[in-house]
Amino acid sequence: xxxxxxxxxxxxxxxxxxxxxxxxxxxxxxxxxxxxxxxxxxxxxxxxxxxxxxxxxxxxxxxxxxxxxxxxxxxxxxxxxxxxxxxxxxxxxxxxxxxxxxxxxxxxxxxxxxxxxxxxxxxxxxxxxxxxxxxxxxxxxxxxxxxxxxxxxxxxxxxxxxxxxxxxxxxxxxxxxxxxxxxxxxxxxxxxxxxxxxxxxxxxxxxxxxxxxxxxxxxxxxxxxxxxxxxxxxxxxxxxxxxxxxxxxxxxxxxxxxxxxxxxxxxxxxxxxxxxxxxxxxxxxxxxxxxxxxx
Amino acid sequence: xxxxxxxxxxxxxxxxxxxxxxxxxxxxxxxxxxxxxxxxxxxxxxxxxxxxxxxxxxxxxxxxxxxxxxxxxxxxxxxxxxxxxxxxxxxxxxxxxxxxxxxxxxxxxxxxxxxxxxxxxxxxxxxxxxxxxxxxxxxxxxxxxxxxxxxxxxxxxxxxxxxxxxxxxxxxxxxxxxxxxxxxxxxxxxxxxxxxxxxxxxxxxxxxxxxxxxxxxxxxxxxxxxxxxxxxxxxxxxxxxxxxxxxxxxxxxxxxxxxxxxxxxxxxxxxxxxxxxxxxxxxxxxxxxxxxxxx
Numbered sequence: 069x070x071x072x073x074x075x076x077x078x079x080x081x082x083x084x085x086x087x088x089x090x091x092x093x094x095x096x097x098x099x100x101x102x103x104x105x106x107x108x109x110x111x112x113x114x115x116x117x118x119x120x121x122x123x124x125x126x127x128x129x130x131x132x133x134x135x136x137x138x139x140x141x142x143x144x145x146x147x148x149x150x151x152x153x154x155x156x157x158x159x160x161x162x163x164x165x166x167x168x169x170x171x172x173x174x175x176x177x178x179x180x181x182x183x184x185x186x187x188x189x190x191x192x193x194x195x196x197x198x199x200x201x202x203x204x205x206x207x208x209x210x211x212x213x214x215x216x217x218x219x220x221x222x223x224x225x226x227x228x229x230x231x232x233x234x235x236x237x238x239x240x241x242x243x244x245x246x247x248x249x250x251x252x253x254x255x256x257x258x259x260x261x262x263x264x265x266x267x268x269x270x271x272x273x274x275x276x277x278x279x280x281x282x283x284x285x286x287x288x289x290x291x292x293x294x295x296x297x298x299x300x301x302x303x304x305x306x307x308x309x310x311x312x313x314x315x316x317x318x319x320x321x322x323x324x325x326x327x328x329x330x331x332x333x334x335x336x337x338x339x340x341x342x343x344x345x346x347x348x349x350x351x352x353x354x355x356x357x358x359x360x361x362x363x
Numbered sequence: 364x365x366x367x368x369x370x371x372x373x374x375x376x377x378x379x380x381x382x383x384x385x386x387x388x389x390x391x392x393x394x395x396x397x398x399x400x401x402x403x404x405x406x407x408x409x410x411x412x413x414x415x416x417x418x419x420x421x422x423x424x425x426x427x428x429x430x431x432x433x434x435x436x437x438x439x440x441x442x443x444x445x446x447x448x449x450x451x452x453x454x455x456x457x458x459x460x461x462x463x464x465x466x467x468x469x470x471x472x473x474x475x476x477x478x479x480x481x482x483x484x485x486x487x488x489x490x491x492x493x494x495x496x497x498x499x500x501x502x503x504x505x506x507x508x509x510x511x512x513x514x515x516x517x518x519x520x521x522x523x524x525x526x527x528x529x530x531x532x533x534x535x536x537x538x539x540x541x542x543x544x545x546x547x548x549x550x551x552x553x554x555x556x557x558x559x560x561x562x563x564x565x566x567x568x569x570x571x572x573x574x575x576x577x578x579x580x581x582x583x584x585x586x587x588x589x590x591x592x593x594x595x596x597x598x599x600x601x602x603x604x605x606x607x608x609x610x611x612x613x614x615x616x617x618x619x620x621x622x623x624x625x626x627x628x629x630x631x632x633x634x635x636x637x638x639x640x641x642x643x644x645x646x647x648x649x650x651x652x653x654x655x656x657x658x
Contacts, residue, residue, distance in 0.1 A: 196583050216581065258569055259582040263589040265625060266565060271644040273614075273621040274553055284651050286511065286540075287554040288491050292655060293588040294558040298648040302641035306634045313629055319568075320626050324619065326568040330560060331615050334608055339601045346597035349566040353593040356579050360587060 073099050073235040079136040080122060081106040081129055081151055083113060086168045086195060087142030088121045088207025093240035095120070096209060105204075106132045116204035130158040138164045138236065145169040146307050152182035159186055166191040166233045170256070170304075172220040172249035174311040179222065187224040191233040192249055194218045194256075195242065213241030214363055220249040257315035262323060264305055265316065267298040368394050368530040374431040375417060376401040376424055376446055378408060381463045381490060382437030383416045383502025388535035390415070391504060400499075401427045411499035425453040433459045433531065440464040441602050447477035454481055461486040461528045465551065465599075467515040467544035469606040474517065482519040486528040487544055489513045489551075490537065508536030509658055515544040552610035557618060559600055560611065562593040 078094065080087040083105040094100040105122035106129045107113050113125035126132035133139050133155045141151050148167060159165070165186055169175050172192045179190040195217045217237040221230045234244040247255070274280055309316060333341040373389065375382040378400040389395040400417035401424045402408050408420035421427035428434050428450045436446050443462060454460070460481055464470050467487045474485040490512045512532040516525045529539040542550070569575055604611060628636040 196581065216583075218581070255574075255578050255581050258572065258578045259586050263565065263585060266561060266622070267589060268641050268644040269622045269625055270558065270561060270618060271648050272640060273618045275643065275647045276617075276621070277553065279550075280647075283550050283553045284647075284654075286491065286513070286550050287651065287655070288511075290558060290592045291554050292652065293591045294562060295648050295651075296588045297585045298644045299652070300641075300645065302638050302645055305641050306638040309629055309637050310632060310634050313632065317626065317630060320622065320629075322571075323565060323568045324622065326571070327561070327564045327615065327619065330564055331612065334604055334615070335612060337605060337608065339605050342604050343597050343601040345567060346563050346595075346600050348570065349563040349593045350595065350597055352570045352575075352579075353566050353590050356582065356590075357587065357594070359579075360582070 073232060073239050075100045075236065076137045077101065077135055078103045079106060079132050079139045080104070081132075081139065081141045081155075082143035082147075083107050083116045083122060083125075083204045083207075084142060085203070085206040085208075085211070086197070087140055088116060088119075088204045089197075089209070089211035090140055090142070090168075090195075090236075090240060091121050092207055092209050093212060094236065097239045099236075099239050104132050104136075112204050116207070119204065119207065121204050121207045129154040133158050133160075133163065135160060136163045138166070138232070141165065141167040144304060144307070145171060145174060145311065146303070148175060149178050149182055152178055156183050156185070159183075161185075162189060164189045164191060164229050164232055166193050168193060168195055170194060170260075171308055171311045172218070172247075172252040176220065176222055176249040187222060188226040189229045190222055191225055191229050192220045192222070193233060193237070194220070194252065195237065210241065212237065215242050216363075217242040217244050218252050219244055219246050220252045221246065222249075253312050254315045257312050257319045261308055261312055261316055262319040264297050264300060265309070265320065266323070267295050268305070271295050271298040368527060368534050370395045370531065371432045372396065372430055373398045374401060374427050374434045375399070376427075376434065376436045376450075377438035377442075378402050378411045378417060378420075378499045378502075379437060380498070380501040380503075380506070381492070382435055383411060383414075383499045384492075384504070384506035385435055385437070385463075385490075385531075385535060386416050387502055387504050388507060389531065392534045394531075394534050399427050399431075407499050411502070414499065414502065416499050416502045424449040428453050428455075428458065430455060431458045433461070433527070436460065436462040439599060439602065440466060440469060440606065441598070443470060444473050444477055447473055451478050451480070454478075456480075457484060459484045459486060459524050459527055461488050463488065463490055465489060465555075466603055466606045467513070467542075467547040471515065471517055471544040482517060483521040484524045485517055486520055486524050487515045487517070488528060488532070489515065489547065490532065505536065507532065510537045511658075512537040512539050513547050514539055514541050515547045516541065517544075548607050549610045552607050552614045556603055556607055556611055557614040559592050559595060560604070560615065561618070562590050563600070566590050566593040 091103045103122045105125045116122045175192045197215045386398045398417045400420045411417045470487045492510045
């Protein structure tokens with residue numbers, strides 16, 4: 069846990085799993101006086117108040133941020149431009165604006181475009197804590213404990229603002245790492261975005277077989293784990309794909325070259341070469357998993 | 364549970380997770396009088412006796428099968444030719460020989476080559492119950508409950524022999540499905556073998572980046588599940604790759620075409636086409652998972 073961040077008024081725009089859990093953690097730590105939730109679904113906001121995730125709700129984002137100290141935009145990235153537009157004219161001069169999107173280059177650009185007067189106080193960020201769950205009812209204590217949060221400040225962001233957002237996430241139990249937005253997107257193209265595209269493509273490749281249904285009847289636990297991420301949200305992944313297009317094209321090409329090399333060895337019946345390849349992958353995966361479990 | 368199979372002497376060649384769990388299930392059901400284990404590791408066989416997995420052990424496979432009713436060869440597929448050779452001259456005329464390998468076309472060929480006098484009683488089979496565990500100590504009651512076992516008889520196999528092996532697996536709690544060996548290998552190329560090759564290739568593609576270690580520090584639960592099967596046994600997967608080469612080449616090509624189509628849409632910035640693709644994959648995966656959970 070961090071040493072405390074002391075926030076007067078916190079505004080959460082998009083009170084779902086991430087935004088709600090962030091509010092809950094800061095409340096539990098006694099580091100926030102008042103939490104206001106903003107969202108499109110009145111029902112969801114009312115539920116959030118019942119559950120103690122937020123203290124009050126407000127339909128109008130501009131109104132909500134008027135005396136805010138920290139604003140977390142935890143909507144889908146596709147809605148962020150509109151949200152920034154709605155709050156731009158209403159933010160107090162030193163209110164910090166941060167987000168929780170899975171891509172950072174695009175959020176940095178949106179902030180530069182829509183929040184020109186706030187550029188010292190914009191802190192793009194990415195808490196690495198996904199889940200299939202959504203809505204305020206999914207908010208949970210401890211979601212960010214032992215997780216990593218990437219902060220990806222603009223060139224103009226003031227160090228104090230980065231430190232405030234970092235302290236807030238540390239108060240939630242997370243480890244904070246700073247990266248440039250473009251660097252963040254390259255790294256996540258490799259370890260997150262590419263596997264999603266491969267899983268979607270694999271499932272479609274199976275589904276397009278004439279005997280797909282019969283094949284699927286024999287799929288078991290290996291298939292289950294390999295394809296879990298193919299159940300992810302199509303619109304969210306369309307947006308991520310478009311936003312991170314250049315990095316993803318390079319990732320697809322690197323993967324395709326690797327697969328083509330394996331295919332050539334398979335066609336040639338070169339068992340030694342394939343075994344060496346599998347052995348290398350296994351060692352990397354086992355080493356990674358041992359470290360992952362210790363995080 | 365099945366109605367019973369009543370086996371006098373069962374010989375398990377390769378007393379590991381699969382062979383040991385098969386013996387345990389038949390013993391618990393009271394359907395076997397005597398279980399003899401054969402293996403290369405005396406220590407493993409002694410442990411199997413201590414654990415009650417087998418009743419006795421024997422180093423010489425030929426000696427062990429002399430009065431056998433059912434012989435399960437549960438060694439790696441690469442050792443099966445040698446095992447069949449060792450037992451061929453010693454099998455009683457109507458002893459049934461079955462196996463537990465992940466590929467069936469090659470086992471069928473090995474049986475035809477090495478067991479020419481037993482061809483009415485050879486029943487290639489594949490219990491779909493993998494795990495990272497191995498050795499007799501990994502044997503467990505209930506491993507095959509609610510699992511599927513494929514029996515893939517030769518053209519020459521007698522219906523009674525297929526039925527005996529099927530009854531034994533049903534006694535273990537499994538559902539039995541019959542398929543031709545080549546058909547089995549095509550289906551498993553799709554739902555099991557291809558995902559393994561993709562997972563190995565993906566991990567190698569990440570590992571060959573100059574900043575691989577740094578990327579891996581940010582990999583999380585999606586990566587963990589997608590790459591679990593990249594931790595599988597390199598020699599076993601070399602053998603499976605070589606044995607099922609033709610089907611796997613076709614699978615790699617179908618997948619590569621699917622990925623190339625997605626890449627073209629990504630390069631063109633066609634978000635609608637990508638979203639439709641992700642939506643299709645998601646629907647197939649969710650539908651499959653709902654059915655898988657009910658098995």
